[in-house]
Amino acid sequence: MNRKRRIEAMAKAYWVATYRSIEDPEALAAYxxxxxxxxxxxxxxxxxxxxxxxxxxxxxxxxxxxxxxxSVASAIATHDSAAYQAALQALGDGAVRDIRIVEGLA
Structure with missing residues (x-):
């Protein structure tokens, strides 16, 4: 299978974030x-x-x-990136959230 075909065959990934509470709207805006x-x-x-x-x-x-x-790999890499980690620092304790990364159906 060539590279292009492998990429087309990979399943999408979905990052689902649910907010249980927002403690600090200003921190959420900074995030x-x-x-x-x-x-x-x-x-x-x-x-x-x-x-x-x-x-x-x-x-x-x-x-x-x-x-x-x-892909799941790109979702995880984004979450773990320095840029996203900086966003999490800005959020601090401003919200209680649940984040899940789910692989889509291919």
């Missing part, structure tokens, strides 16, 4: 200012952001962000 460019630089594309239109079962009516990457 967003740094995180957006860091995620874009890593190839991330924000697909959805905001509070749920509807929740079911044990769903929480809290801010959710869905970001698509070309």
């Amino acid at each position: 967003a200012k740094l995180a957006g460019p860091a995620i874009s630089a890593g190839g991330g594309r924000t697909l959805a952001r905001g509070t749920p239109a509807k929740t079911y079962e044990a769903g929480m009516d809290q801010r959710t962000v869905l970001i698509e990457f070309d």
Whole structure:
């Protein structure tokens, strides 16, 4: 299989962030200012952001962000990058979040 075909066959990855609480809106704004460019630089594309239109079962009516990457490796590399880590430093204890990186179906 040639390189181009291998890249096309790789599954996308989705970074899902759910916010349980926002303790410091100013810290969140500082985080967003740094995180957006860091995620874009890593190839991330924000697909959805905001509070749920509807929740079911044990769903929480809290801010959710869905970001698509070309692969799990690129999502992890972006999270672990110096630029994104700087964004996390700016956030500090400003929010309680749950972040998951999930491989898409190929």
